[in-house]
Amino acid sequence: MHILITGAAGMIGRKLVARLVKDGQLNGQKIDHLSLIDVVAPEKPAGFTGAIEASTSDLSNPGAAAKAIAKKPDVIFHLAGVVSGEAEIDFEKGYRVNLDGTRALLEAIRAADQKPKVIFTSSVAVYGAPFSNSIADDFQLTPLTSYGTQKAICELLLADYTRRGFLEGVGIRLPTICVRPGKPNKAASGFFSGIIREPLAGQEALLPVSDAVRHTHASPRAAVGFLIHAAGLTRAQLGPRINLAMPGVSCTVGEQVDALRRVAGEKVAARIRREPDELVQRIVAGWAERLDAKRARDLGFKAEATFDDIIRAHIEDELGGKIVA
Amino acid sequence: MHILITGAAGMIGRKLVARLVKDGQLNGQKIDHLSLIDVVAPEKPAGFTGAIEASTSDLSNPGAAAKAIAKKPDVIFHLAGVVSGEAEIDFEKGYRVNLDGTRALLEAIRAADQKPKVIFTSSVAVYGAPFSNSIADDFQLTPLTSYGTQKAICELLLADYTRRGFLEGVGIRLPTICVRPGKPNKAASGFFSGIIREPLAGQEALLPVSDAVRHTHASPRAAVGFLIHAAGLTRAQLGPRINLAMPGVSCTVGEQVDALRRVAGEKVAARIRREPDELVQRIVAGWAERLDAKRARDLGFKAEATFDDIIRAHIEDELGGKIVA
Numbered sequence: 001m002h003i004l005i006t007g008a009a010g011m012i013g014r015k016l017v018a019r020l021v022k023d024g025q026l027n028g029q030k031i032d033h034l035s036l037i038d039v040v041a042p043e044k045p046a047g048f049t050g051a052i053e054a055s056t057s058d059l060s061n062p063g064a065a066a067k068a069i070a071k072k073p074d075v076i077f078h079l080a081g082v083v084s085g086e087a088e089i090d091f092e093k094g095y096r097v098n099l100d101g102t103r104a105l106l107e108a109i110r111a112a113d114q115k116p117k118v119i120f121t122s123s124v125a126v127y128g129a130p131f132s133n134s135i136a137d138d139f140q141l142t143p144l145t146s147y148g149t150q151k152a153i154c155e156l157l158l159a160d161y162t163r164r165g166f167l168e169g170v171g172i173r174l175p176t177i178c179v180r181p182g183k184p185n186k187a188a189s190g191f192f193s194g195i196i197r198e199p200l201a202g203q204e205a206l207l208p209v210s211d212a213v214r215h216t217h218a219s220p221r222a223a224v225g226f227l228i229h230a231a232g233l234t235r236a237q238l239g240p241r242i243n244l245a246m247p248g249v250s251c252t253v254g255e256q257v258d259a260l261r262r263v264a265g266e267k268v269a270a271r272i273r274r275e276p277d278e279l280v281q282r283i284v285a286g287w288a289e290r291l292d293a294k295r296a297r298d299l300g301f302k303a304e305a306t307f308d309d310i311i312r313a314h315i316e317d318e319l320g321g322k323i324v325a
Numbered sequence: 326m327h328i329l330i331t332g333a334a335g336m337i338g339r340k341l342v343a344r345l346v347k348d349g350q351l352n353g354q355k356i357d358h359l360s361l362i363d364v365v366a367p368e369k370p371a372g373f374t375g376a377i378e379a380s381t382s383d384l385s386n387p388g389a390a391a392k393a394i395a396k397k398p399d400v401i402f403h404l405a406g407v408v409s410g411e412a413e414i415d416f417e418k419g420y421r422v423n424l425d426g427t428r429a430l431l432e433a434i435r436a437a438d439q440k441p442k443v444i445f446t447s448s449v450a451v452y453g454a455p456f457s458n459s460i461a462d463d464f465q466l467t468p469l470t471s472y473g474t475q476k477a478i479c480e481l482l483l484a485d486y487t488r489r490g491f492l493e494g495v496g497i498r499l500p501t502i503c504v505r506p507g508k509p510n511k512a513a514s515g516f517f518s519g520i521i522r523e524p525l526a527g528q529e530a531l532l533p534v535s536d537a538v539r540h541t542h543a544s545p546r547a548a549v550g551f552l553i554h555a556a557g558l559t560r561a562q563l564g565p566r567i568n569l570a571m572p573g574v575s576c577t578v579g580e581q582v583d584a585l586r587r588v589a590g591e592k593v594a595a596r597i598r599r600e601p602d603e604l605v606q607r608i609v610a611g612w613a614e615r616l617d618a619k620r621a622r623d624l625g626f627k628a629e630a631t632f633d634d635i636i637r638a639h640i641e642d643e644l645g646g647k648i649v650a
Contacts, residue, residue: 091489128565138464138465139465140462140463140464140465140466141465141481142484142565142566143481143484144488144565146489149482149485152481153478153481156468156474156477156478156481157474157478159467159468159474160471160474164416164471240453240467
């Protein structure tokens with residue numbers, strides 16, 4: 001089996017590559033060929049015995065998409081894209097990379113007539129306030145960012161290309177990924193990870209919103225699990241509605257802090273400093289608090305059961321089991 | 326006021342032009358300039374005293390959109406597009422005209438920095454079965470045709486360009502337009518008009534589905550009214566969700582026939598011949614039967630109250646008040 005991963009140098013991309021190399025198979029078939037592309041050079045993983053190519057490519061450039069699929073991948077994990085904040089700041093870049101890049105990939109697939117599976121990472125940013133208390137699977141997409149708009153458009157394209165028989169698509173709407181490894185970033189959602197990651201590493205973290213703010217999270221490990229699981233679904237299981245909201249742990253910030261205290265102790269939890277930030281509060285107030293994700297759960301997608309589990313996954317996967325107590 | 330109409334040679338386009346010329350004003354402002362474009366040459370209406378241009382243009386051709394808006398229209402009615410059947414048969418043409426043409430128009434508007442009102446005709450084809458009994462305003466868009474996909478994508482673009490302040494958009498999802506004037510066509514929905522139009526003209530009409538089939542209709546006159554009304558709405562009235570399902574008369578085919586009998590007599594209604602067609606039955610079964618259209622009604626959009634009114638509008642507007650009894 002030949003697998004292509006776009007956005008392979010990103011956080012989820014790297015973890016997906018590592019998981020596929022470790023598993024050695026997908027849907028019961030041996031992986032003998034990996035193609036990794038990204039706008040920055042993806043690293044080749046250690047320990048993979050099959051053919052592997054890692055190349056720098058922007059799918060929105062002419063010919064790039066056709067080249068990316070020239071060796072006929074059976075499964076494509078399409079993760080490439082610019083993130084929410086960047087798509088909002090740079091309107092043209094967001095549409096070029098997130099919409100035109102995806103469309104170029106779909107068009108190249110149509111032209112090549114090879115019908116691969118295409119797993120596309122969408123986002124809960126496709127939803128826009130006002131919301132009902134919990135977002136049902138049939139809730140409309142009225143995004144309030146250009147990023148969310150681009151993801152929603154790509155979902156529609158993926159569904160139409162699937163319906164027409166050009167490929168077999170699955171779109172998965174990822175909740176906020178928490179705990180994100182690495183350095184703090186400027187994303188408005190950054191604190192959801194920061195208030196866990198920094199205290200576990202012995203550092204202070206700022207909490208800009210009230211303890212009552214509710215949000216839905218899944219670990220990077222769960223996100224990789226969603227991608228793998230999506231690749232195993234059949235057309236019959238999916239039916240015509242191939243874009244799915246993923247499950248996650250819905251909890252308040254206060255519950256996140258309580259979980260940190262339970263898992264790592266009072267001293268770690270005390271490293272969170274409350275410093276209200278009105279701008280962040282306003283942005284976060286427009287986000288989905290809870291998703292039913294009933295279809296995804298019924299189809300066997302699994303997120304963590306509790307936020308404690310999300311913290312433990314971070315400690316195992318990123319900190320080698322060690323915390324700075 | 327300068328008004329641009331794309332798709333001005335189409336059925337709704339011609340009726341909209343005639344109405345604007347008759348009214349002489351829009352939103353209380355005198356219309357002193359009309360620009361009409363279409364892929365076939367639009368006719369210049371009689372009796373308009375202002376400046377008028379009618380030109381042949383395909384917005385998806387390079388430079389066409391910039392040229393179309395070069396004289397800075399205040400209001401743009403964007404009706405241009407290929408119809409459902411054609412977009413399904415010719416995949417590339419559908420995406421080129423319906424998606425790329427619309428995006429080119431929006432991009433030209435963004436580049437020109439002139440913030441016009443843009444009234445876009447979307448369609449109930451943005452919905453795809455399975456449905457609830459009546460489609461609520463917040464129901465998801467899961468189209469089952471490439472045409473519906475293209476309309477849904479354009480709605481998303483229109484909303485994002487509006488949110489970003491590049492223009493002031495309103496998308497109106499038209500129900501099936503009935504009674505369509507002119508000759509019978511091959512559209513699967515054609516019989517909804519045919520069973521009224523042909524008998525009123527003294528001709529036999531075939532009815533391929535059962536009397537129990539339910540569907541939602543609005544007259545061409547009502548559709549023009551929706552467009553005019555949409556142009557008068559303020560951003561504050563619309564809020565962030567600028568794409569609206571339009572109201573219509575939801576009735577069964579049997580109720581259509583009863584209305585024809587009431588309005589035109591038994592002899593006219595007897596010209597309908599039942600000839601079941603399984604293919605048409607299957608296609609129609611995937612269509613929306615009823616739409617809440619609550620937001621549109623609350624915003625003052627008005628359709629006919631009964632199917633009798635729809636028939637009467639046809640007799641007045643197309644037959645000069647005369648029927649072949």
